[in-house]
Amino acid sequence: xxxxxxxxxxxxxxxxAGGALDTGLDRARYGEKAHxxxxxxxxxxxxxxxxxxxxxxxxxxxxxxxGGQAEEAHALLDRAIGRLEAASGRxxxxxxxxxxxxxxxxxxxxxAAAPAILNIGMAEATLPAIEAEHGARTxxxxxxxxxxxxxxxxxxxxxxxxxYALYDKLKDDGIDGETELGAGQxxxxxxxxLALIEADGEGAFPQDARGQVAGAIAAMARAWDAPRARxxxxxxxxxxxxxxxxxxxxxxxxxxxxxxxxxxxxLRSELTGETGLSGRYLAQAQGEEALMGLRTPLLLTRAEQTxxxxxxxxxxxxxxxxxxRLAEIGExxxxxxGDAFVMHFTLAGGALSLLELAPARRAPRAAxxxxxxxxxxxxxxxxxxxxxxxxxFLEDHLHPSIDPAAKRDVIALGLPASPGAAAGELxxxxxxxxxxxxxxxxxxxxxxxxxxxxIRGMHAARGVLTVRGGMTSHAAVVARGxxxxxxxxxxxxxxxxxxxxxAAADGREFHAGSVVTVVGSDGQVxxxxxxxxxxxxxxAFARLLEWAxxxxxxxxxxxxxxxxxAAVARGFNAEGIGLCRTEHMFFKRGRxxxxxxxxxxEDAESRRAALARLRTMQKGDFVELFHEMAGLPVVIRLLDPxxxxxxxxxxxxxxxxxxxxxxPLQRIRERAEELAEFNPMLGKRGCRIGIAFPEIYAMQxxxxxxxxxxxxxxxxxxxxxxxxxxxxxxVRELEVLARVIGEAADEVRxxxxxxxxxxxxxxxxxxxxxxxxxxxxxxxxxxxxxTNDLTQMVYGLSRDDVGRFMPDYVSQGIYDHxxxxxxxxxxxxxxxxxxxxxxxxxxxxxxxGLCGEHGADPASVDFCEHAGFTYVSCSPYRVPIARLxxxxxxxxxxxxxxxxx
Ligand code: PEP
Ligand code: MG
Numbered sequence: 001x002x003x004x005x006x007x008x009x010x011x012x013x014x015x016x017a018g019g020a021l022d023t024g025l026d027r028a029r030y031g032e033k034a035h036x037x038x039x040x041x042x043x044x045x046x047x048x049x050x051x052x053x054x055x056x057x058x059x060x061x062x063x064x065x066x067g068g069q070a071e072e073a074h075a076l077l078d079r080a081i082g083r084l085e086a087a088s089g090r091x092x093x094x095x096x097x098x099x100x101x102x103x104x105x106x107x108x109x110x111x112a113a114a115p116a117i118l119n120i121g122m123a124e125a126t127l128p129a130i131e132a133e134h135g136a137r138t139x140x141x142x143x144x145x146x147x148x149x150x151x152x153x154x155x156x157x158x159x160x161x162x163x164y165a166l167y168d169k170l171k172d173d174g175i176d177g178e179t180e181l182g183a184g185q186x187x188x189x190x191x192x193x194l195a196l197i198e199a200d201g202e203g204a205f206p207q208d209a210r211g212q213v214a215g216a217i218a219a220m221a222r223a224w225d226a227p228r229a230r231x232x233x234x235x236x237x238x239x240x241x242x243x244x245x246x247x248x249x250x251x252x253x254x255x256x257x258x259x260x261x262x263x264x265x266x267l268r269s270e271l272t273g274e275t276g277l278s279g280r281y282l283a284q285a286q287g288e289e290a291l292m293g294l295r296t297p298l299l300l301t302r303a304e305q306t307x308x309x310x311x312x313x314x315x316x317x318x319x320x321x322x323x324x325r326l327a328e329i330g331e332x333x334x335x336x337x338g339d340a341f342v343m344h345f346t347l348a349g350g351a352l353s354l355l356e357l358a359p360a361r362r363a364p365r366a367a368x369x370x371x372x373x374x375x376x377x378x379x380x381x382x383x384x385x386x387x388x389x390x391x392x393f394l395e396d397h398l399h400p401s402i403d404p405a406a407k408r409d410v411i412a413l414g415l416p417a418s419p420g421a422a423a424g425e426l427x428x429x430x431x432x433x434x435x436x437x438x439x440x441x442x443x444x445x446x447x448x449x450x451x452x453x454x455i456r457g458m459h460a461a462r463g464v465l466t467v468r469g470g471m472t473s474h475a476a477v478v479a480r481g482x483x484x485x486x487x488x489x490x491x492x493x494x495x496x497x498x499x500x501x502x503a504a505a506d507g508r509e510f511h512a513g514s515v516v517t518v519v520g521s522d523g524q525v526x527x528x529x530x531x532x533x534x535x536x537x538x539x540a541f542a543r544l545l546e547w548a549x550x551x552x553x554x555x556x557x558x559x560x561x562x563x564x565x566a567a568v569a570r571g572f573n574a575e576g577i578g579l580c581r582t583e584h585m586f587f588k589r590g591r592x593x594x595x596x597x598x599x600x601x602e603d604a605e606s607r608r609a610a611l612a613r614l615r616t617m618q619k620g621d622f623v624e625l626f627h628e629m630a631g632l633p634v635v636i637r638l639l640d641p642x643x644x645x646x647x648x649x650x651x652x653x654x655x656x657x658x659x660x661x662x663x664p665l666q667r668i669r670e671r672a673e674e675l676a677e678f679n680p681m682l683g684k685r686g687c688r689i690g691i692a693f694p695e696i697y698a699m700q701x702x703x704x705x706x707x708x709x710x711x712x713x714x715x716x717x718x719x720x721x722x723x724x725x726x727x728x729x730x731v732r733e734l735e736v737l738a739r740v741i742g743e744a745a746d747e748v749r750x751x752x753x754x755x756x757x758x759x760x761x762x763x764x765x766x767x768x769x770x771x772x773x774x775x776x777x778x779x780x781x782x783x784x785x786x787t788n789d790l791t792q793m794v795y796g797l798s799r800d801d802v803g804r805f806m807p808d809y810v811s812q813g814i815y816d817h818x819x820x821x822x823x824x825x826x827x828x829x830x831x832x833x834x835x836x837x838x839x840x841x842x843x844x845x846x847x848x849g850l851c852g853e854h855g856a857d858p859a860s861v862d863f864c865e866h867a868g869f870t871y872v873s874c875s876p877y878r879v880p881i882a883r884l885x886x887x888x889x890x891x892x893x894x895x896x897x898x899x900x901x
Contacts, residue, residue, distance in 0.1 A: 031244070141186050391888070503514075561585065784849040
């Protein structure tokens with residue numbers, strides 16, 4: 001315990017144990033709050049003097065105090081408090097010039113702890129001196145507040161019991177609010193509180209100030225280690241036995257001559273990240289009372305007033321110098337400490353102090369803007385700005401908004417709880433939302449408010465609307481997490497669930513199925529489907545992605561099957577198409593018929609006729625695709641699914657097909673039976689179709705190469721298609737199919753009389769293809785890992801059936817995550833590494849990509865960076881996420897390699 005004195009950290013005092021001035025107290029040892037406060041103090045900002053007991057010391061102190069070695073503990077505290085006393089010229093418990101203290105928890109990595117205990121040192125003995133210094137009323141108020149917070153925090157009295165005692169006092173004395181209580185009444189209240197402790201508490205209120213400090217420390221340590229607190233930490237993914245450091249800070253009152261009070265301030269909007277001071281301030285208050293709703297606090301600035309609402313009072317008007325200073329401090333903190341903060345401040349007779357400081361909470365959009373602007377003003381590096389953004393945050397920018405030219409028929413105004421705009425039919429239950437989604441109809445889920453049981457419905461709906469609830473209501477928080485546009489607390493709307501009617505204030509009624517639009521970005525609810533526009537990448541978002549493009553090594557392509565998908569992908573700066581699944585073209589309206597004719601063909605001639613029709617259609621699609629991609633690389637995969645997927649299933653549909661094709665129903669049934677497989681995922685699919693029906697692959701090769709010639713001529717940019725063969729396992733498959741494609745190329749060359757250039761690659765989707773990676777690399781131009789199938793095959797898990805057991809596997813910790821969402825780096829990843837090493841040994845510069853669903857998952861992208869792949873490919877809307885994830889992976893790799901690399 002003696003050695004512990006050396007471990008104590010200091011804020012705003014001379015002894016600087018625990019951290020250099022410029023780096024502040026180490027956050028792992030002294031917790032977040034102490035870290036930031038110490039850095040603010042080192043900048044010369046008005047932070048009260050304090051010492052910080054690191055987690056280990058707090059534990060030892062608490063054990064000593066509980067375990068009969070209280071003397072040692074007191075000796076340590078006396079030495080630390082002695083330094084504060086020396087610096088302040090006051091003494092704890094001194095009847096002449098008493099020092100008052102507050103005790104604040106400071107956990108590493110955050111984590112909720114007990115509230116601060118304020119005004120430690122107030123006691124019968126010190127009352128007269130405080131009365132002389134601050135007036136009788138203030139002194140009595142400080143005293144009763146300490147009894148209240150110590151009673152609740154350290155002696156186990158229910159906080160509510162004090163509130164009721166206060167309420168009774170106000171009622172008995174006929175007084176409206178606690179600020180109107182006089183000194184005598186406050187003294188009576190203190191006596192009532194003491195009586196409460198005597199009756200209900202687990203001990204007496206200590207009149208000895210040192211005993212108060214020790215008791216408060218022991219109580220906070222106990223609360224932190226209580227099973228409930230440990231479980232709460234576990235639920236939040238924090239370490240169960242994380243240490244709790246404690247800050248013992250000189251008290252700044254918040255009570256006394258005006259302006260005195262407490263508040264919180266932030267310089268940036270939590271929602272947008274825009275600069276502008278905001279917050280709340282309550283006169284004659286301490287701690288977080290401004291947020292507790294006991295009395296109506298002031299806004300900080302006029303800019304925060306709602307334009308249409310009644311004027312609210314502001315601190316800016318009451319004390320303009322204070323808000324200007326807060327804004328200045330906020331700027332300084334950003335510049336020097338490189339983040340946007342929320343500041344807990346106190347005014348004592350106009351003098352401003354920062355009592356607590358923490359990085360401000362922010363919505364994804366705000367996080368991007370703050371990081372980019374901090375980097376632009378040089379407060380952090382661009383790399384740091386990129387590393388701070390969870391790539392999933394970008395989703396927020398990737399939602400449609402209302403077309404500015406669209407007419408808005410506003411039926412209600414609520415809170416802009418989650419950005420984006422969505423239109424759909426009204427549904428009033430999660431089940432109805434799911435049913436609509438299953439039928440492919442966009443839905444807006446409208447509820448009074450939401451709870452955990454509504455999450456699946458929120459997931460299924462395009463947008464969410466609640467009649468009640470604020471910006472941090474369940475609906476708002478969950479919708480933001482899910483990326484669903486959401487309007488909360490829509491005023492004037494009345495929801496009658498029993499009748500299934502949503503009534504607007506103007507008398508209009510909307511029933512289940514009526515179409516409405518929620519504009520989550522500005523809180524409007526509109527009648528009908530308002531036209532939306534696709535997101536534009538501008539401002540901070542665009543800048544962040546420009547930096548990401550400059551920082552990344554990995555290429556980012558898109559999985560796009562149509563020219564429309566390709567246009568979206570280009571809008572998001574995809575560098576090419578990494579996977580065009582050609583089968584999707586056959587499901588377009590009017591396409592399925594020739595496909596079915598081809599499948600039903602009895603002889604080569606009728607098959608050729610059907611294929612010729614398909615070829616014309618496919619060629620048209622490819623021309624559009626190449627045209628859109630204007631010379632950028634395009635990987636086209638030849639047919640992959642088993643043929644039975646193109647046949648109808650139900651009896652009615654089979655009969656309809658028989659009629660349309662003029663083929664006996666019995667024949668169709670027989671063909672469907674011939675094609676049926678026990679395990680189609682591992683059956684006749686992928687290149688096995690090409691081997692069995694080379695004419696299908698030949699048709700596709702023709703269509704691709706003819707389209708490439710046409711598009712090349714039209715755009716003036718030569719198109720070199722990259723033809724990809726799926727699901728290979730033996731190199732002989734590649735050789736046979738390369739010949740089929742080569743013959744098609746010869747025919748196209750002969751017909752076109754010009755250059756027909758292309759490359760051939762394979763999808764590595766089977767374990768055997770990984771092991772034979774060298775053979776495949778030697779015989780092809782590129783490899784692309786199809787990690788959906790590869791995960792299925794390496795695990796032996798059916799990708800279509802995992803939903804039945806994956807949730808159990810993940811919740812029981814059998815797998816740490818679903819390997820179909822984030823690559824299983826140690827298993828599937830090892831197979832990929834083997835394939836890559838063997839491929840590179842055979843052909844060092846070979847292009848290697850990944851085109852499974854993992855292409856925009858940050859952890860999987862990180863794997864691809866380390867494995868030295870050429871590109872990742874993902875769905876068009878996720879391209880920006882992959883760009884940032886690739887940049888982060890490159891930055892991480894550079895940092896790991898060290899400064900000289
Ligand atoms: C894959 O298997 O990873 C892949 C991209 O192909 P598909 O999902 O079409 O099987
Ligand atoms: Mg596949």
